[in-house]
Amino acid sequence: MPVPVIVLNFGHSVLNSLEDYTQAASEIYRHYRQGQNVVAVTSAQGDQTDVLMAEARRIGPEGDAKNLPELLQLGERRSAALLALALERIGAPAFVRQARDLGLKAEGSFTEARLTSLNTPQLLQDLKDHDIVVMPGFVAIGEKDRAVLLGDGGADLTALYVADQLGVEAVLLKDVDGIYEVDPKSNPDAARYQEISWADAASVAGPLIAPRALGFAKKNKVPFRVGQPGLPSYTRVGAKTGDKKPAPVPQKLRIAMMGLGVVGGGVFRRVAAHSDQFEIVKIMVRSPDKYIDQGYNPEILATEFSDLVMAKPDVFIDVSGGIEPALPHCKAMLEAGVHVVSANKQAIAAGGQSLLDFANRHGAQLRFSSAAGGGMPVLEMCLREKGRITCVQALLNGTTNYMLDEIGKGRSYAEALKDAQDKGFAEADPTADVGGADAGAKIRLIAMLGFDEAITLDDIPMDSIADFNPEAPAKGAWKRISKLWKDQNGFSSGLQLKDLSRNNFLAQADGEEAHAIFDFDDGDQYRIRGKGAGRWPTTESVMADLFDISETTLT
Numbered sequence: 001m002p003v004p005v006i007v008l009n010f011g012h013s014v015l016n017s018l019e020d021y022t023q024a025a026s027e028i029y030r031h032y033r034q035g036q037n038v039v040a041v042t043s044a045q046g047d048q049t050d051v052l053m054a055e056a057r058r059i060g061p062e063g064d065a066k067n068l069p070e071l072l073q074l075g076e077r078r079s080a081a082l083l084a085l086a087l088e089r090i091g092a093p094a095f096v097r098q099a100r101d102l103g104l105k106a107e108g109s110f111t112e113a114r115l116t117s118l119n120t121p122q123l124l125q126d127l128k129d130h131d132i133v134v135m136p137g138f139v140a141i142g143e144k145d146r147a148v149l150l151g152d153g154g155a156d157l158t159a160l161y162v163a164d165q166l167g168v169e170a171v172l173l174k175d176v177d178g179i180y181e182v183d184p185k186s187n188p189d190a191a192r193y194q195e196i197s198w199a200d201a202a203s204v205a206g207p208l209i210a211p212r213a214l215g216f217a218k219k220n221k222v223p224f225r226v227g228q229p230g231l232p233s234y235t236r237v238g239a240k241t242g243d244k245k246p247a248p249v250p251q252k253l254r255i256a257m258m259g260l261g262v263v264g265g266g267v268f269r270r271v272a273a274h275s276d277q278f279e280i281v282k283i284m285v286r287s288p289d290k291y292i293d294q295g296y297n298p299e300i301l302a303t304e305f306s307d308l309v310m311a312k313p314d315v316f317i318d319v320s321g322g323i324e325p326a327l328p329h330c331k332a333m334l335e336a337g338v339h340v341v342s343a344n345k346q347a348i349a350a351g352g353q354s355l356l357d358f359a360n361r362h363g364a365q366l367r368f369s370s371a372a373g374g375g376m377p378v379l380e381m382c383l384r385e386k387g388r389i390t391c392v393q394a395l396l397n398g399t400t401n402y403m404l405d406e407i408g409k410g411r412s413y414a415e416a417l418k419d420a421q422d423k424g425f426a427e428a429d430p431t432a433d434v435g436g437a438d439a440g441a442k443i444r445l446i447a448m449l450g451f452d453e454a455i456t457l458d459d460i461p462m463d464s465i466a467d468f469n470p471e472a473p474a475k476g477a478w479k480r481i482s483k484l485w486k487d488q489n490g491f492s493s494g495l496q497l498k499d500l501s502r503n504n505f506l507a508q509a510d511g512e513e514a515h516a517i518f519d520f521d522d523g524d525q526y527r528i529r530g531k532g533a534g535r536w537p538t539t540e541s542v543m544a545d546l547f548d549i550s551e552t553t554l555t
């Protein structure tokens with residue numbers, strides 16, 4: 001079965017500052033973890049196009065200049081590169097493609113050209129190889145092989161054209177979560193269309209959607225959505241106009257956290273950037289002084305769990321390590337109906353299915369996407385595909401992935417370990433990373449969610465990489481593979497160090513990158529990837545859980 005694809009267009013209004021690229025990457029990651037491949041089409045940041053135009057006017061010839069598109073496309077290209085960098089930071093597998101690479105051709109006026117073709121097989125191959133393709137909107141290759149532009153708001157048109165060529169859905173992301181009868185910024189009670197026809201959208205959507213893009217969609221009957229990053233609401237644009245309703249608003253969630261280390265610090269910063277949706281009310285740490293020195297508000301720091309409970313949070317985020325006291329604290333929160341997002345694989349693996357059942361009984365959500373795979377959505381895949389999975393092979397410990405790569409390049413075990421610690425990949429006590437207990441906890445989580453199997457660490461034969469200083473270089477690449485499978489003998493699992501052929505998808509992971517291969521009972525196979533450890537990939541996974549919870553609180 002082919003992996004579903006979605007085209008997301010990031011308009012000028014949602015790319016106003018460098019911080020907005022982080023939000024855009026987050027939006028893409030949320031689609032990726034739901035099992036979609038993404039084509040992200042970028043607009044220029046804010047008023048970049050006007051700035052470039054002013055420069056062209058100062059230097060260029062009077063009137064129409066054939067080389068104008070060479071300059072004006074730079075805004076969209078810059079955005080594509082910045083977005084790819086933001087994706088790379090969170091470990092998402094982004095690949096930038098230019099209009100020329102993708103055979104995106106157009107004819108007619110070189111400032112308002114008409115799109116005529118796309119090398120669809122190339123784009124599909126890129127998606128297969130990289131999962132996420134970022135491309136600049138607004139520009140195409142015109143007659144005589146010159147760059148041409150698609151007119152005002154041309155990135156909308158690029159996105160709709162690409163979606164139409166691929167036969168998939170496009171979402172145009174704006175600074176408003178859909179199409180309203182009147183501008184919701186000046187009319188807070190304005191109603192949003194759930195669904196609107198192309199013709200009606202043309203009369204009410206004003207400058208929100210580029211008229212040429214709407215004209216293209218109407219003529220070619222291309223349905224699409226208009227939405228806003230981070231919000232679940234949107235308007236469908238298509239054949240007919242439906243009801244209007246005020247937009248549902250997610251409840252602002254009060255958050256209590258336990259832990260403020262590598263991941264905790266990242267979560268703190270990302271949550272602070274969404275102060276309209278989340279508020280951190282308390283953070284439990286061992287030594288508040290250390291964090292006060294770093295500028296944290298003393299009022300939100302606590303050393304006692306009871307302070308967290310008294311702060312009456314809606315969500316408890318556990319970014320601490322170890323089973324105690326994390327597991328009893330998670331249970332206490334769940335019992336009080338507080339949703340829990342946990343990055344703590346040891347505590348969740350120890351709690352097992354009974355912890356999930358406990359959460360259900362108390363009407364609370366327990367989410368722990370970041371507990372295995374870092375930014376690689378391995379647990380989402382398990383939840384989605386449970387019942388048809390026959391085998392999972394994965395690189396589950398970022399520290400080991402990184403160290404084996406470095407050792408393969410000729411570095412010593414000690415140097416590689418020190419580096420992995422400095423980069424924030426390793427646990428406080430790296431014995432669990434190199435010995436296998438960290439990957440073991442993640443194997444237990446995959447066994448639980450993907451195979452309905454409750455196993456202990458002792459059930460998993462494990463190769464340690466402690467003091468691994470191979471005498472001969474690998475023929476392919478050293479990888480320690482977590483494997484879980486079902487066959488006529490029942491369920492098995494293991495963690496094995498291997499010299500893997502470079503042709504193997506798992507061997508192609510670099511550094512702390514994680515790769516996983518899922519085999520299904522119908523012979524189908526899916527491959528996923530992401531960074532397996534580190535502040536930003538893990539933080540993004542926690543944030544995605546938080547956004548998913550937020551979506552369930554619409555009022």
Ligand code: HSE
Nearest residue numbers: 397398399425427533
């Ligand atoms: N120490 C862990 C690893 C962190 O290296 O994979 C992410 O779970």
